[in-house]
Amino acid sequence: MTNKDTYRFQVNLSGMINILSNHLYSNPRVFLREVMQNGVDAVTARTQIEPDHTGHIHIELTGDITNRTLIIEDNGIGLTEEDIHEFLAQIGQSSKRGEAAFTGETSFIGRFGIGLLSCFMVSDEIVMVTRSAKGGPTLEWRGQPDGTYSIRKLDTELSPGTKVYLRCKPGSEMYFDPEYLAEGLYYYGALLPYPITLQYGEQSKVINDQRPVWLHEPELARSHRDEVLDFGERLMGERFKDFIPLRTSSGRTGGIAFVLPHSVNLNAKRSHQVYLKSMLVSDKAENILPDWAFFVKCLIWTDELQPTASREHFYEDEKLQQVREELGDSIRSELMRMADYDSDRLQHIIQLHVLSMKALATEDEQFYRIIHRWLPFETTFGRRTLGEMLKEHDTIYFTLTLDEYRQITHVAAAQALLVVNGGYIYDAELMSALPLVNDAVSTNRLMPEDVSLSFVDLTPDERRAYYELTRTADTALQRFRCQIQLKRFKPSELPALFTLSKESSELRSLEAAKEVSTDTLSSILGSLGSAMEQSAYSTLYLNLDNPVVSKIFMPGNEAMMVVAVEMLYVNALMMGHYPMNRQELATLNQGILRFIELGLSAGGSGEAR
Structure with missing residues (x-):
C-alpha cells in the first residue's frame, strides 16, 4: 500500500480514572491537592498581570451526611471558552505551557493537565463555573466520567475566578467528612501562600493561618524553637525535641530536619514531607537526603525539583543529586557547629543516633576529626567513648570481626588489654582511620593469635x-x-x-560449605581444600x-x-x-x-x- 491512513488515539476516560485512583495517585484524597493546586496556580497567574491582586481560596461543604457537595472557589485568572476546550478537553494538556513547565522553572505547581480528572475518584460529575479576568461571559462546564462534557453561557456576571462543584458519590463519604476534609486541606496546604478558608454551616476557619516567618529563612528557626517543634508535631504527628535548619546555596530549597527522638534501624525507611512551591507533593520522599541521614525526618520546601506525573515523587536527575548533597551539607555543618558551641546537645544526638553519626564519619574525615572523641565503641573495658580511651592509651587495638573479638575478649580483659570490637558496622573502618584525624594515637588490628604473645x-x-x-x-x-x-x-x-x-579459617569455611552442597560442588570444594590441608x-x-x-x-x-x-x-x-x-x-x-x-x-x- 502506498497510501496511509491517520487515526487519532481514543482515550477511555473511565479507564483513565481507574489508572489515576489505583496506580498514579496513592490515595483518592489527593483530589484536594489537585483542586487547591489549580486554584493556587490560577491566583498566581492573575497576580502576574495584576501585581496588587490579593488572592484567596474558599472551600465550602454543604448538605447533610447523605448528600454533601464540596465547592472550591478561587479568585484567580479564570478561563475563557477557548481555554476550556484547550485545557479541560485534552488529556495531558496543561495551562502551564512551555518548556519551563516541564523543567520545573515556573511559578506554577501543576504541569500535566490531568489534575481535575482526579475529582472523578470522589464525584460522578464535575461542575465548574468560571469567568476570565481577561473578560468574557460567565461559563458553566459539566464533565462526565464517560468522556463527555457540556458548556453553556450563564446570564449571571460573576467576579473573575473559578468555582468547582463536587457532589459526593457513594463510597466516598469519608472524603466529605468535615474533620477529615479540614485535616486533608491542612495536610496538603499548610504552607500555601494564599489563605485557604473552609466553611461548613456556620463554622468558618482559615486552614493555613499560621504560616511561619522562618519558611523562607530557615536560619530564623533557631530563634523560634518552640514554634518550630509545635509545627513539626502538627504536620508530622510526632513530638520532636531537636531540629536542624536546612538550606541549599541557591536558597530555592530549604526546610527543617527534625531529629528523631528515638534510635532507628539502619534499614529503616527514610520518609520526608516535601512541598513543591508550597504544596505538599510527597510524604514518603526517600531519596532527597543522603543515606547516612536516617536519624532525621524532614519538612522540605522547594521550587527547583522536577515532579513525576503523580506529583508525589521527584525525578532522579542532576538537580536532585545536587539538592541532596547540599541538604546533607546543611546537616553536617550544623553538627560541626554544635561541636564548637553546644557540645552537650551534640553528645545527646550522638548517643541516640550513633550509627548515623558513624556512617557520616566514615564519609567525611573533617567531621570525624571534630566529633570522634564522643563516638562510643564496645571494648574489653565495657562501652567507652574514644575520648575516654585516648586519655589512658596512645595505642588502641581492635579486631576486624565480631568472631575475632569473642575469641579474645576474656583473655584480653584479664591481661588489662584494651581491645575495641570492630565487628559492628563502621567500627573497624573508623578505628583504621583514627590516626588520620588524631596523630597522637595509633591503632593496630589484633588477631586472636596475637593475644598468645602475652x-x-x-x-x-x-x-x-x-x-x-x-x-x-x-x-x-x-x-x-x-x-x-x-x-x-x-x-x-x-x-x-x-x-x-588464615589458612585454617579458609579451610573451615570450605568444609562448612561442602557439607551443605551438591555432590558436584562438594567435589570441587573438596579439591580446593585438599591443597590447604598440610598448612591449615x-x-x-x-x-x-x-x-x-x-x-x-x-x-x-x-x-x-x-x-x-x-x-x-x-x-x-x-x-x-x-x-x-x-x-x-x-x-x-x-x-x-x-x-x-x-x-x-x-x-x-x-x-x-
Whole structure:
C-alpha cells in the first residue's frame, strides 16, 4: 500500500480514572491537592498581570451526611471558552505551557493537565463555573466520567475566578467528612501562600493561618524553637525535641530536619514531607537526603525539583543529586557547629543516633576529626567513648570481626588489654582511620593469635615433665588439624583458647560449605581444600593455671586425657562462637557419653573396693 491512513488515539476516560485512583495517585484524597493546586496556580497567574491582586481560596461543604457537595472557589485568572476546550478537553494538556513547565522553572505547581480528572475518584460529575479576568461571559462546564462534557453561557456576571462543584458519590463519604476534609486541606496546604478558608454551616476557619516567618529563612528557626517543634508535631504527628535548619546555596530549597527522638534501624525507611512551591507533593520522599541521614525526618520546601506525573515523587536527575548533597551539607555543618558551641546537645544526638553519626564519619574525615572523641565503641573495658580511651592509651587495638573479638575478649580483659570490637558496622573502618584525624594515637588490628604473645611459656623442667602428655593430647586433635600448646595465662578460669590461622579459617569455611552442597560442588570444594590441608592448622592453647587443665595433665590421668582434650577443644569452639562441623558435633555428644561411662566405672570400682 502506498497510501496511509491517520487515526487519532481514543482515550477511555473511565479507564483513565481507574489508572489515576489505583496506580498514579496513592490515595483518592489527593483530589484536594489537585483542586487547591489549580486554584493556587490560577491566583498566581492573575497576580502576574495584576501585581496588587490579593488572592484567596474558599472551600465550602454543604448538605447533610447523605448528600454533601464540596465547592472550591478561587479568585484567580479564570478561563475563557477557548481555554476550556484547550485545557479541560485534552488529556495531558496543561495551562502551564512551555518548556519551563516541564523543567520545573515556573511559578506554577501543576504541569500535566490531568489534575481535575482526579475529582472523578470522589464525584460522578464535575461542575465548574468560571469567568476570565481577561473578560468574557460567565461559563458553566459539566464533565462526565464517560468522556463527555457540556458548556453553556450563564446570564449571571460573576467576579473573575473559578468555582468547582463536587457532589459526593457513594463510597466516598469519608472524603466529605468535615474533620477529615479540614485535616486533608491542612495536610496538603499548610504552607500555601494564599489563605485557604473552609466553611461548613456556620463554622468558618482559615486552614493555613499560621504560616511561619522562618519558611523562607530557615536560619530564623533557631530563634523560634518552640514554634518550630509545635509545627513539626502538627504536620508530622510526632513530638520532636531537636531540629536542624536546612538550606541549599541557591536558597530555592530549604526546610527543617527534625531529629528523631528515638534510635532507628539502619534499614529503616527514610520518609520526608516535601512541598513543591508550597504544596505538599510527597510524604514518603526517600531519596532527597543522603543515606547516612536516617536519624532525621524532614519538612522540605522547594521550587527547583522536577515532579513525576503523580506529583508525589521527584525525578532522579542532576538537580536532585545536587539538592541532596547540599541538604546533607546543611546537616553536617550544623553538627560541626554544635561541636564548637553546644557540645552537650551534640553528645545527646550522638548517643541516640550513633550509627548515623558513624556512617557520616566514615564519609567525611573533617567531621570525624571534630566529633570522634564522643563516638562510643564496645571494648574489653565495657562501652567507652574514644575520648575516654585516648586519655589512658596512645595505642588502641581492635579486631576486624565480631568472631575475632569473642575469641579474645576474656583473655584480653584479664591481661588489662584494651581491645575495641570492630565487628559492628563502621567500627573497624573508623578505628583504621583514627590516626588520620588524631596523630597522637595509633591503632593496630589484633588477631586472636596475637593475644598468645602475652602467654607465659613453660619452664624447661615443665616442658620435659609434660612432654609425653602433650604429645598424647596433640595426637588426639590431629584429625581436626589442630595442634596443642601448653601455656599459662589469665584468666585462670579460662581453660583453653582456640585460634585460627588464615589458612585454617579458609579451610573451615570450605568444609562448612561442602557439607551443605551438591555432590558436584562438594567435589570441587573438596579439591580446593585438599591443597590447604598440610598448612591449615589451628591452635588450641591449654591454660596450665586452670584447675581442670592442671588436673588433666597430672600423672595417672592418661585414661581420660583424650576425652578431656577433645571436650576442651569443642568447648573452646563454643566459647569462640565458631560453627561446629558434623565431626565436632559428634565428638561433643560422644564425649559426654564417655565421661558418663568413666564416672560410672569409677563409681563401680569404689563399691567393689
